[in-house]
Amino acid sequence: MPKLNEHYQNLKESYLFSDIAKRVNAFTAAHPDKKIIRMGIGDVTLPLMPEVVSALHGAIDEMANAASFHGYGPEQGYDFLRGAIQGYYAGHGVSLDPDEIFVSDGAKSDVGNITDLFDVGNVVLIPDPVYPVYVDTNVMDGREVLYLNANAENGFLPMPNPDIHADLIYLCSPNNPTGAVYTLDQLKAWVAYALEHKAVILFDAAYEAFIGDDSLPRSIFAVEGAKKCAIEFCSLSKTAGFTGTRCAYTVVPRELTMRASDGETLSLNRMWLRRQTTKFNGVSYIIQRGAAAVFSDEGVRQSREMVGYYKANARLIADTLSELGIRYFGGIHSPYIWMECPNGMKSWEFFDYLLENAAVVGTPGAGFGVNGEGYFRLTGFSSREQTAEAMERFKAILK
Numbered sequence: 001m002p003k004l005n006e007h008y009q010n011l012k013e014s015y016l017f018s019d020i021a022k023r024v025n026a027f028t029a030a031h032p033d034k035k036i037i038r039m040g041i042g043d044v045t046l047p048l049m050p051e052v053v054s055a056l057h058g059a060i061d062e063m064a065n066a067a068s069f070h071g072y073g074p075e076q077g078y079d080f081l082r083g084a085i086q087g088y089y090a091g092h093g094v095s096l097d098p099d100e101i102f103v104s105d106g107a108k109s110d111v112g113n114i115t116d117l118f119d120v121g122n123v124v125l126i127p128d129p130v131y132p133v134y135v136d137t138n139v140m141d142g143r144e145v146l147y148l149n150a151n152a153e154n155g156f157l158p159m160p161n162p163d164i165h166a167d168l169i170y171l172c173s174p175n176n177p178t179g180a181v182y183t184l185d186q187l188k189a190w191v192a193y194a195l196e197h198k199a200v201i202l203f204d205a206a207y208e209a210f211i212g213d214d215s216l217p218r219s220i221f222a223v224e225g226a227k228k229c230a231i232e233f234c235s236l237s238k239t240a241g242f243t244g245t246r247c248a249y250t251v252v253p254r255e256l257t258m259r260a261s262d263g264e265t266l267s268l269n270r271m272w273l274r275r276q277t278t279k280f281n282g283v284s285y286i287i288q289r290g291a292a293a294v295f296s297d298e299g300v301r302q303s304r305e306m307v308g309y310y311k312a313n314a315r316l317i318a319d320t321l322s323e324l325g326i327r328y329f330g331g332i333h334s335p336y337i338w339m340e341c342p343n344g345m346k347s348w349e350f351f352d353y354l355l356e357n358a359a360v361v362g363t364p365g366a367g368f369g370v371n372g373e374g375y376f377r378l379t380g381f382s383s384r385e386q387t388a389e390a391m392e393r394f395k396a397i398l399k
């Protein structure tokens with residue numbers, strides 16, 4: 001009999017969003033007449049933008065022709081896409097070498113898979129509340145996790161504590177679930193901590209496209225020295241509506257090296273390349289062509305328009321909550337609104353109340369960690385009409 005990875009026993013029974021989907025399905029089965037509005041999982045609703053669709057069609061035609069057909073591609077991603085991503089970073093003042101960019105099928109996969117590079121003995125520091133993937137993937141490996149309190153007092157932007165040592169630090173900005181965004185000075189403090197502690201920051205920038213203020217950093221690499229201590233994950237899911245199309249990228253800088261126990265200096269970039277070439281055969285040519293179109297001038301314009309649409313939904317939610325006198329965070333440089341549950345309700349209590357009385361689905365803050373208790377996450381990813389309708393239902397039950 002094989003010995004199982006019993007760390008799985010330490011996980012919650014199901015992944016947060018699967019749990020919510022189950023409850024919503026049960027509600028739908030019991031109330032088939034109710035028109036549910038989904039503002040739970042951060043899944044986009046607008047179709048792919050024309051620039052992407054035309055690139056995808058073009059790539060399919062290429063694949064239909066022996067002369068332009070593509071079989072296995074480079075595991076790290078095609079040069080045309082890595083070059084386009086490099087150009088995008090350069091536009092924000094961050095210079096990267098294409099070899100530092102790894103194309104993948106999703107930031108979620110990479111955030112989980114990156115743990116392959118690190119020993120289970122490492123101490124992991126994770127803000128709470130947080131995107132559950134960071135915690136669950138480390139629990140699966142049996143790593144010790146320390147939590148960092150993110151709360152209303154620190155604006156859900158916890159800062160390093162010099163007295164606590166960590167080897168791996170997860171940061172997400174703009175944050176999922178709270179929508180909070182670190183300033184450049186705050187990220188500088190994190191980089192300084194990581195360099196001091198010889199720690200690695202795993203920086204999730206999946207929501208960078210929602211930043212609407214040029215003084216806020218879109219990348220950890222906007223901070224000097226970050227290339228020596230950080231890996232960045234980014235995705236086209238929210239930037240260009242790729243949740244069902246799947247394409248993302250991870251930046252592992254060449255300067256990121258660590259001393260092995262035998263004294264040899266190891267490059268995390270080389271290790272990740274070795275890992276990916278062994279376990280991953282790359283993203284399909286067709287999808288990479290579609291992804292590259294996101295970074296063309298027209299693609300950038302169309303993606304800004306798309307993100308702007310979701311941000312306007314978030315604004316509508318935020319304005320409604322203000323009108324109702326409900327405190328919230330986020331919603332400005334983020335598709336997420338992190339609201340306090342009204343009337344002192346607990347997160348799951350409010351989830352049930354909202355579903356039963358307004359047929360609106362959100363995400364209970366408690367699902368993101370203990371500090372999320374009493375909070376609730378709404379997303380701006382529905383259609384404008386559905387968002388407006390949901391807000392009318394909020395007013396009807398919460399006024």
Ligand code: MLT
Binds near residue numbers: 040041131176237
């Ligand atoms: C979320 O709702 O938090 C996100 O959609 C999850 C994800 O991007 O995997």
